Amino acid sequence: MEEERYSEIIREQTNRALWEVGNVIKCIPEDIWGKEYCGMPLWKHVYHMLHSLDLWFMNPNDTGYKEPGFHVKDLNNLDVVTEKEISREQIHDYFFWVERKIKRYIEELKDEELLESPEGCKYTGFTLILAQHRHLHTHMGMIMGFIVAETGLWPRVLGLEGEIPEGGYEKYF
Template sequence: MIKKQTITNYINMETAIKTYDRNALVCGSPAWRYVYHAVHSADKWFFNPAKFTEPDFHENGMDNPDNPCEKVLSNEQLLDYLHKVQAKTEKYLDELSDEELNEKPDGCEYTRLELILGQFRHISSHIGMINGQTIERTGKFPIFAGLDGKQTDKLFDE
């Protein structure tokens, strides 16, 4: 169940990336920074933040949209990163036992289940924020995969 709903979250994030205005300002930062923030957070906090290695393209502080950043990631780079994090997450969940959900990863103060649920909340929050910006700009609602996890080629609910 966790894997199915996690995949659905990643599907919804992909749709958000394909429909948003990457340069629209959100709290003073371009929206793409919030996309990176959400994907980076999933990469770090879904597993074990105490044992995380930054991606090669990361600059210090880039994961915080409030920090100035010289580097600009394209939507293609963001989607590539999202797909890598999704594959890493699916592999992790395939190997995770029910017993391990209540254990804390080495050096981490939270259980694996707390980390997973925290990322469900975090990713969903940012998808909603990004989609709200898209709805305001376009008047169209980005398609949203639900409990069944069905993916469609459509980007908007029309």
């Protein structure tokens, strides 16, 4: 990893984090997909985490932002019970949508943009990115804890130096 530019570090760490998100989602057993934790089904914890990345990573005040087609009011809110459910396939598709969107953004990201605020936003780009890494890993830790408690298996993570697997790999340690 080149550590001469902050944007390079953000690219590298974000790509690693997104790989881990995809792996953790793959590790959720079918029998706990709808099981409640902290009063909400596990899929809703996953959706909350992804929706936050989608909305907040670049600019929460983007006037062009569009909710995913399956979204209904409060579907992303872990404090509100909703009738609507999301399938694994919908989460899978949404994850890949969010991942592509973020990767396109970070590929073009320049260091000088990090301390600028996106249009209509009171936070700098760096603040938004760092806040989303914090939020993401709070929820990743919870979701991983649910998986470990239910299965006894620990989803694979990369750490700072682990290679990002290509092709087949063991999704648990």
